[in-house]
Amino acid sequence: xxxxxxxxxxxxxxxxxxxxxxxxxxxxxxxxxxxxxxxxxxxxxxxxxxxxxxxxxxxxxxxxxxxxxxxxxxxxxxxxx
Numbered sequence: 001x002x003x004x005x006x007x008x009x010x011x012x013x014x015x016x017x018x019x020x021x022x023x024x025x026x027x028x029x030x031x032x033x034x035x036x037x038x039x040x041x042x043x044x045x046x047x048x049x050x051x052x053x054x055x056x057x058x059x060x061x062x063x064x065x066x067x068x069x070x071x072x073x074x075x076x077x078x079x080x081x
Contacts (some may be wrong), residue, residue, distance in 0.1 A: 013065020
């Protein structure tokens with residue numbers, strides 16, 4: 001289940017970065033992603049440390065996705081010149 005959450009978080013982060021949101025969007029996006037990862041872990045009756053690790057992975061993937069989206073957005077902007 002963690003892999004699906006990580007992929008979805010990467011896509012959401014890349015969307016936020018690609019659209020051009022400011023970096024402050026990462027705070028609520030990461031908090032929402034952490035809560036959803038915790039809820040998913042509890043719903044699947046995962047162990048405590050498994051939930052913690054999936055929360056770390058999801059929170060990090062939102063931020064990495066934002067960076068990837070930002071780089072793609074900057075690359076597209078540079079290609080227009």
